[in-house]
Amino acid sequence: MSTLTFTGKRIVGGKVEGEALVCSEPICFLGGVDVNTGMITEKGHQLEGKSMKDKILVFPTGKGSTGGSYLIYETASNGMGPLAMLNRKVEVVTAIGCIIAEIPVIDRIEPDPIDVIKDGDYVIVDADQGTITVIQK
């Protein structure tokens, strides 16, 4: 078991910790996520059939229509949202959705966490400071 640390830019503040759910392709929140289960539903997506509920969601960036912001908020207000989101580079839909849903977000993370953090690793996120600590499984 080893511990890694990362730093990045605070997009939405907050402190949370939990298990990682990681993918290397963008996530579409409008039409790609079930707001009642937190399940990723996009056909052929790496995370298809997995739920983001109470996970630290690690993905490169969001994609798709601006309606997606409301759906992030709806997923979170149904209690099915992730604890935090870690992005390479956040885009508008994800940033706005997480601000209104009060989900901590960090982006521009050094070193790039996407190939390093694995599903199930335990992640401690301090988005106020922009720091991430990962305890590998």
Place this chain on the structure above:
Amino acid sequence: MELNQEQKEMLEGKHGDPKKKAMEILVQLGEIYGAKRMVPITSVHMAGSSVVVAGKAGTKLVEQMAAQGGEFVPVTTLNSGACDMASPGVIGFPEDLVKMQERLTNAYCEMGAISYHSCTPYYSDNVPKPGAHVAWGESSAIIFANSVLGARTNREGGPTGLAAALTGYVPEYGFHLDENRRGQVLVKVEEVPTDINEFGTLGYYVGQICGDRVPVFLGIEKAKMDELKMLGAALASSGACALFHIVGLTPEAPTLEAAMGGLEPEQEVIYGLEQKREAMAKLNKAPNDHVDMVVIGCPHASISELQAIAELFKTRRVKKGIQVWILTPVTTKALAERMGLVKIIEEAGAQIVCDTCIILAPMKEVMAKDGLSSVSTNSAKLAHYAPGQWGFNVHYGSLERCIESAVTGRWK
């Protein structure tokens, strides 16, 4: 991003939770787009005014902002909603949706919005001056504000429109800056449109070529208000256009040089008879001549359009079983009532529907209840969206052809 004292205080929460969250959204938006500062806005037209768009989550968010004492700073009009607020049951909109629409509308109004519920705020008293910074949603209204009024707006979706209304600011990027308002594609119009639907055909054709670039039109400097509305609505639906110039007509295009900002066009396009026919063919997708619905007023019809419609209905009756919806703002309907136009239109068997449109209403339910599958319209915007959104077969043509199809039940 550089913030002034008031903006900093908002961000710190000194002006309450709604303004804090709103300022967080705007700062984040500004950082993503590289804005250097905020600019004050004089008006908002609110996307996300229909529950079909805002959904349960959007409605809850707006209610939460209102409950926390949120107040809108600039004049704020609501875009079209999901039903006619005066008679939601008549058309058969589902009851739970109507209830949620009332909640959403009330929450916006509590914060100071005007429940105009139309896509044409420029027919109300939300008419920004040339050069004014505003935050508008609804693609046909955005392009009208930028191009015809000469105001400055980016495309503001639900949450950003709400944030702009709560704070009175938007980050300065995109269409707020001179350098992004220059023309890029020169369109030489040889086949000059002769009525409002033909302006839509022109817009539809050019929008496909432009994408999100700015077209500059030569040869249509005589276009009227309603025609400019149809041109813009179509440009914004087949493309992602948010601004156009017409040399010799629109405020930022006194000359070709001014419209192009002194630069050469990236591309030149000729619009002739062949191009018009190509666009018409793309918009007319119905497999047969069957008609069971006619929709006029996308964007919402002006009083002049209602006059033209009433004139046609003076000597015509709608065939039994065919639904004719004339969409217009509630204020325009009141005026039409006084002028006797509503009586003529309703006696002919058509109905005037306010506050909504068939893209933002729950049409799936209405279509299933009444067995509707094909629609005729004089709107290129509606012809573009109706097949994808609700699976309608579309007939597209002039107002006269549409009304005639309501009389015979056939598209000729």
